[in-house]
Amino acid sequence: MTTTQTNYDLIVFGATSFVGQILTSYLAKNYGVGGDVKWAIAGRSESKLNDLKSTLGTESADLPVLIADASDETALVAMCEQTKVVISTVGPYALYGEPLIKACVATGTDYCDLTGEVQWISRMVKRYEDQAKQSGARIVHCCGFDSIPSDMGVWFLQQEAEKAFGQPCQDVRMRVKAAKGGMSGGTVASMINIAKEAGADPQLRKELANPFSICPPEHRSNVRQPSLKSAEFDKDFGVWLAPFVMGAINTRVVHRSNAMQGARYGKEFTYDEAMMTGKGTKGRLTAYGIVAALGTFFTASAIKPTRWVVEKLVPQPGEGPTPEAQEAGFYDLRFIGRTQDGKTMITKVTGDRDPGYGSTAKMLGEAGVCLAQDIKDDLPGGFWTPSSAMNGNLHERLTSKAGLTFEVLETR
Incomplete structure (x- = not known):
């Protein structure tokens, strides 16, 4: 300013x-x-x-x-x-x-x-x-x-919930229904650096596990925050879920937004994110495959002897999807919110380019x-x-x- x-x-x-x-x-x-x-x-x-x-x-x-x-x-x-x-x-x-x-x-x-x-x-x-x-x-x-679609998606849902229900949704879940787009070397470099720092610092690992880590110290909840660690079936949407790699930052930003607005979403507000992987056996296997892939990536990135292998295999900084791939990319996010007395709202946020770049x-x-x-x-x-x-x-x-x-x- x-x-x-x-x-x-x-x-x-x-x-x-x-x-x-x-x-x-x-x-x-x-x-x-x-x-x-x-x-x-x-x-x-x-x-x-x-x-x-x-x-x-x-x-x-x-x-x-x-x-x-x-x-x-x-x-x-x-x-x-x-x-x-x-x-x-x-x-x-x-x-x-x-x-x-x-x-x-x-x-x-x-x-x-x-x-x-x-x-x-x-x-x-x-x-x-x-x-x-x-x-x-x-x-x-x-x-x-990360993190405008999540942060503004929750903001939009809460605006609409206040109009429709006269109150915000106390619990909100975001699900990535579909997305298409390549990953750039810069994003991968940032993820590797986080894994490297966390691997060397037990206090940082504790901080990264705290959903309120970037909130003011006085903004905390007594309600346990949901956090998907493995494959899980989602009854609301009837699909299997896998952890969403951007959820670790998006959830923290949404909680800070709540804090910066005077706990407008509620002092016991809960929020989490996950990826939809589909129905039936195929959806279940895909979910477990993503869990295994994420675990392998972060474990290998945290350890010096294997980190160099990861760095050789992934895109390098300055590399990323072609203009054609950016144009062909998109994302479709679904939010389901529930008020304290059980009223429910489902909203949708979409983007018309690949998520990470276009x-x-x-x-x-x-x-x-x-x-x-x-x-x-x-x-x-x-x-x-x-x-x-x-x-x-x-x-x-x-x-x-x-x-x-x-x-x-x-x-x-």
């Missing part, structure tokens, strides 16, 4: 990264250059940034380029002083993200990213939240597939523009979540520009 005169509404930091390139293409196509949204690109390599600019069309010849390295605090502060919002795509954030958070907090600059690294978010909140409150910087992590870039871009143009000074500085910071403003942008739909399917 920079109060001095700034040159830009937003700066894309790490613009030449895999998702950064998709994001800049989206911004150029939908907002142009030097129009209603004034933006710039930034990173450490001027030549790569200029190469990127040349791919964005003739209108982008005037797109400003700023040079800053993720480890150069002086350059990062100078960059932050020029803009209302910084969008960062430089991960793994646990390895490279802290200096930029520090610079944004010092300068009162708003910030959003697409991290899914809950252990890093926890560290940033503990180290910088008090200073962010003083400077006015609004820090909003998790503005990609859709994430659009969500991240709209979150940045929303922070810069829609969110007023009455939102104080601090560490927020997408729904608690941007609520209806972001919902409108997601549905009108970013290809998401939110729909009530059933009320009973």
Whole structure:
């Protein structure tokens, strides 16, 4: 929330990264250059940034380029002083993200990213939240597939439940009905780093098991939170379930959203996520196969002798799905919520691109523009979540520009 005169509404930091390139293409196509949204690109390599600019069309010849390295605090502060919002795509954030958070907090600059690294978010909140409150910087992590569809999906369901039932749903479950899209090397690198850190730190393993790990200390529940560890049959939807790898971050973000809204969903609110794997024997076998695959990946990633094998087999940072694969991708999420007195609502959230990149870039871009143009000074500085910071403003942008739909399917 920079109060001095700034040159830009937003700066894309790490613009030449895999998702950064998709994001800049989206911004150029939908907002142009030097129009209603004034933006710039930034990173450490001027030549790569200029190469990127040349791919964005003739209108982008005037797109400003700023040079800053993720480890150069002086350059990062100078960059932050020029803009209302910084969008960062430089991960793994646990390895490279802290200096930029520090610079944004010092300068009162708003910030959003697409991290899914809950252990890093926890560290940033503990180290910088008090200073962010003083400077006015609004820090909003998790503005990609993790965790906007989950976080805004629960927000939407609760809005509709309050209209229909006069109360929020105390228990909400999200189920991934269908999804199609490739995984990038950056996402895999972040997952490997989490496994590496957790393997070496028993205290971190304990923290990662805590569903309230990024909530304020006073926000806790006496109700045990559901957490799917193995294959399970879901009676609500009549299908088999497997753990959803993004659930570990999404559930934490949803609980922080509840906390940041004064326990609007209820003090004993429960939430979990899982993947639908189908009906009958095939669905059951698929669920157990996913459980085994996830266990093997995280175990191998946590141990040094086998980690290098994993790193050789998975996509490398900078690699990801082709533009055609992004276009062909999609996701369909279902939410079932129940009130304290047993009323039920089922809602649906869909995205029209592959989850991790095509859709994430659009969500991240709209979150940045929303922070810069829609969110007023009455939102104080601090560490927020997408729904608690941007609520209806972001919902409108997601549905009108970013290809998401939110729909009530059933009320009973």
